[in-house]
Amino acid sequence: TSHALGVGYDAYVDNKKARSLFQFDTRSVAGKKILHADFSAYEIWSANCDKRNIELWRTGSISSSTKWSSSLSWSSKVDTVSAAKGHSSSCPDGTVEFDATAAVVYTAKAKSTTTTLGLRASESDPIAWKQFMSPKDSDSTTGRKPVLSITYVSPPTAKPSSVKMSDPNVSCSASSSPATIRDTTPRLTATPTSSDGSKAILRPNFELYAGSSTSPTSLKPSTWTASGTAGTMPTATLGQNTYHFRARTEYKYTYGGTTGYLYGPWSSYCYFKVDSKGPPKPTVTSVNNQYPECAGTTCTSSPETGSVGMTGKFTIGAGATDVRRYLTYLNGIKVEDKTYTANTASHTVTVTPDKRLTNTLRVQTYDAAGNPGETRDYLFNVARATAPVGVWKFDEGTGTTAANAQGPNHHLTVTGGSWAAEARLGKGFTSTASNGYAAAAGPIVDTTGSFAVSSWVRLNSKTQATVMQQRGTKVGGFQLYYSTAYDR
Secondary structure (H helix, E strand, O other): OOOOEEEEEEOOOOOEEEOEEEEEEOHHHOOOEEEEEEEEEEEEEEOOOOOEEEEEEEEOOOOOOOOOOOOOOEEEEEEEEEEOOOOEOOEOOEEEEEEOHHHHHHHHHOOOOEEEEEEEEOOOOHHHOEEEOOOOOOOOOHHHOOEEEEEEEOOOOOOOEEEEEEEOEEOOOOOOOOEEEOOOOOEEEEEOOOOOHHHOOEEEEEEEEEOOOOOOEEEOOOOOEOOOOOEEEEOOOOOOOEEEEEEEEEEEEEEOOEEEEEEOOOOOOEEEEEOOOOOOOOEEEEHHHOOOEOOOOOOOOOOOEOOOOOOEEEEEEOOOOOEEEEEEEEOOEEEEEEEOOOOOOEEEEEEOOOOOEEEEEEEEEEEOOOOEOOOEEEEEEEOOOOOOOOOEOOOOOOOOEEOEOOOOOOOEEEEOOEEEOOOOOOOEEEOOOOOOEEEOOOOOOOOOOOOOOOOOOOOOOOOOEEEEEEOOOOOOOEEEEEOOOOOO
16 A cells, blocks of 8 residues: 555544554575564654554465455564654654564574564554555655565575595495595595575584494584585594494574574485504415425525426415405516405416526505505525527538437428528528428427527518417417518
8 A cells, every 4th residue: 555554543533443564575584594683664653752662563464355354363472662753853754673583583484485564553542653654655765665674594404515534535435335444533524505605604513423333423623614615624543443424514603792503414424444454464375386485584495496487376365354455576576566446365476587596575465445564575496497498500401300409309300491501600491481391290398387489580571470389289389470460
């Protein structure tokens, strides 16, 4: 309406009773923490300058059809102000302010979309009659309109994000597969958020549980941050155990000299295990006892086995259930650094001794937390490299036999081809792709173990050519050849 809004008993014009109602759209503060609310209305008439009480009520909702006879609920009186304005220059018209906090707190908590306020005064005392300016009055400027001013903060409604450990940098893990760490004072982190954005003063709260305990340790960083900024907090020194923690947002607000705190929902739990002790000294075993360990601290009295250049295998036993990494050195040079994605109780490494007599195989294991175990030195005595079983110089220059310079066995029978008067060292043998070869009566090397073959050959062209091979029953044991594809 555009006419003045009256309250009380009008004995001067219409001999009527009046109450005035104001309905505000307050859906934007639904669910908020209301710190204070002021309602102000501009009084333009009073019977005289004697102050009389004006009551502010929280009422039920209204509409254009609401009448005096309607069963409107005057739910709760929220404030009373004694005032007299608009009678004369002694009490000129002006704003009357009411504390509407209780009303807005109620509707915000109920998540109502509107807040309806009612003004009333004594309906039997003519001096209590008052009139307030309507917001539709032509003289109603911004400062004269009814205003509901609300101060509020937004309680955190979301769980904090990025709940994890920041040092060591470990993501949140489920109870079925807790992260394993060796740091006994890990730093927990979470990012609190609020719809108040940069105006919010926040920090994460943490609850840390040890093992199956239901009594948490509460952790709170001393530093407050803005919404969307991570907060971190180190734990006290933790023992060897499994732990789980969760986080929530804490909101600090201050109003009227009083500080209060709001809390958001808890996050899911993150699980981790503290393991600051490394695995025990591993065991080392030579596969098939090819290179047995030396007796004592030296290899002086131990027999020489295998030979230089003969590859052997060693099985490393972890001696623990949580080992994932195996580090191997031979004579001070790293041979292998093997990491598994799951706990692995043993690992077999292949090494080739590079010197005669004492060789030192050093192994070390690491658990899932990265803790190094004690090193294990395995000493074994290696025999000198064996003499060749066959050396063919092709110096004969004539005949059908190429003799083995290493002994009476494994002479080669020459078929086709021709003898060369000059080769790299002395004489030689020439063959072509279709004519000429030299063959032994049977196999010469044991291809089930380590062996080496070499030859000096001059190629006439870069065509695929076999230099040396040992045939088997179904497939060849080895083949030394020139490859056109690889050009070698």
